[in-house]
Amino acid sequence: MKALSAIAVAALVIYPGVVLAASDAPPGAASCSGCHATNAAVESPVPRIHGRNANEIVTAMAAFRTGALPSTVMGRIAKGFTDEEMHPIAAWLAAQK
Amino acid sequence: MTLHPTRRNFLRSSAAIASATLFPLPALAQAAPRVIVVGGGFGGATVARQIKAIDPKFHVTLVESSATFTACPLSNAVIGGLRDLKAQQFGYDKVRAAGVNVVIGTAIGVNTGSRTVRLTDATLPYDRLVLAPGIDIRWDGLPGYNEAASAKMPHAWRAGDQTTLLRSQLEAMEDGGLVVMSAPANPFRCPPGPYERASLIAHYLKTKKPKSKLIVLDAKDQFSKQRLFQNAWKELYPDHLEWVSLSSGGKVTSVDPATNTLTTEFGKHVAKVANVIPPQKAGRIADLAGVTNQTGWVPIDPMTFESRQIPGIHVIGDATIAGAMPKSAFAANSQGKACAAAVAKLLTGAKPPEPKLINTCYSLVAPDYGISVAGVYVPANGMLAEVQGSGGVSPLDAPRDVRVTEATYAEAWFRTITSEVFG
Ligand SMILES: Cc1cc2nc3c(=O)[nH]c(=O)nc-3n(C[C@H](O)[C@H](O)[C@H](O)COP(=O)(O)OP(=O)(O)OC[C@H]3O[C@@H](n4cnc5c(N)ncnc54)[C@H](O)[C@@H]3O)c2cc1C
Secondary structure, three states: OHHHHHHHHHHHHHOOOOOOOOOOOOOOHHHHHHOOOOOOOOOOOOOOOOOOOHHHHHHHHHHHHHOOOOOOOHHHHHOOOOHHHHHHHHHHHHHOO | OOOOHHHHHHHHHHHHHHHHHOOOOOOOHHHOOEEEEEOOOHHHHHHHHHHHHHOOOOEEEEEEOOOOEEOOOOHHHHHOOOOOHHHHEEOOHHHHHOOOEEEEOOEEEEEOOOOEEEEOOEEEEOOEEEEOOOEEEOOOOOOOOOOOHHHOOOOOOOOOHHHHHHHHHHHHOOOOOEEEEEEOOOOOOOOOHHHHHHHHHHHHHHHHOOOOEEEEEEOOOOOOOHHHHHHHHHHHOOOOEEEEOHHHOOOEEEEEOOOOEEEEOOEEEEOOEEEEOOOEEEOHHHHHHOOOOOOOOEEEOOOOOEEOOOOOEEEOHHHEEOOOOOOOHHHHHHHHHHHHHHHHHHHOOOOOOOOOEEEEEEEEEEOOEEEEEEEEEEEEOOEEEEOOOOOEEOOOOOOHHHHHHHHHHHHHHHHHHHHHHHO
């Protein structure tokens, strides 16, 4: 976990800018911003997840997967990711502004 | 076959140093890798920005025919009178500001030997080429339907003037008029698109021209989100929308623009307004580059989106044969990100990562009634396959407030993705 977020932070330092670079994003992580806006100016009821605590993200995805946390589409997407896959994704998301 | 040897060696060693220090080397002007992207839609504008964001030293040129992009998602709401076409339009200023060299022009040829792209007035060299040309209409795919016919019987399957034309025909039609739509066989751009459009036209008829009716003639027996659409139609549009499946004689075999007639194996339908959604193929430049196969679409390696037929050319979005992934703007965006990561690695001699992709597509059945399909995809057996147990459509038995929520998500998704791609 520590090492992973260190990599994520390093990536952020190397590639600043509005567009979140997909390079070295763990598989699947770059797709999230299709619905979860990174641009603060976008009006959306969909929660922001970039810059959010990594543990919160992993926990939410696990709860979406089981249905403990009700959702419209997130349950269907969460079922495509294991906890092991979610850890680096969450660390990467947490490291984005 | 791939890069020029000296260039490749240089890139290899610079990559090694870069990864050792974790910082990119100062770019040597003549050696900075050049990427050309053809097509500035959901796939192309994404991949161009992403490659530049991964490493600003890459020279990224985006070639796009039109200075203004008109987005298809939500264009069915324009046709239904719920939205202005202007809300669909985007320019390339922000793409330029992100460091991408945007060239407004049409790519008319690719020389795979010299690795150059030809425009009418220029020839541009590339180390890696990404084609994201979207679709072209198969003008020879439906007897009687050609470019001239589309001025009378619009397809509106590429947004813009065609969208406006169909909208104005619906507006001009007298109450009581018959609207006929034809939907093509698979594969085609946006599998749920014809049925969202049918819904929003039916909504317009029900609220503004209640004596009118829409008939959808389909070349298929099954379609995306079918049960959800059909349940909603029964509830919302029982008198305004009739769907005719392939096995009930829905396949249109020819059209006649002079009389606005659509002919099926079972009979003729004379329409007041006819919306012909014809068979499609990859955008023409894919053909010219030699990356399409006999289907008219582009086989790709799902790890890198590189053409199966020509090395150094990557293809994303609607033009591709992407296995289980549908032809959607969300998919094109997701593929653009995965392709950018692969191209950046390949240009520096590194191994591309294994991608994982997502798709989520909303459809509006009414302004306050949304449904969705989602999926997660990985490379498997040389194709993109859906991850077992993931994905699927909105629940059939969801209460109405869920449909309302999904309608608001549909619009929020559009704002979010267009802001990421063009904003
Ligand atoms: C009615 C309708 C509704 C839809 N709704 C949704 C939806 O709700 N959600 C969703 O996810 N998807 C939706 N889609 C699908 C979506 O529009 C496409 O899947 C998406 O646009 C594909 O992106 P692309 O980059 O492959 O192609 P496009 O976005 O079409 O971009 C291709 C670009 O390439 C340019 N181009 C082509 N050839 C050349 C050349 N030789 N030189 C220069 N430029 C060139 C074109 O001008 C165009 O700008 C809908 C489609 C339709 C028709």
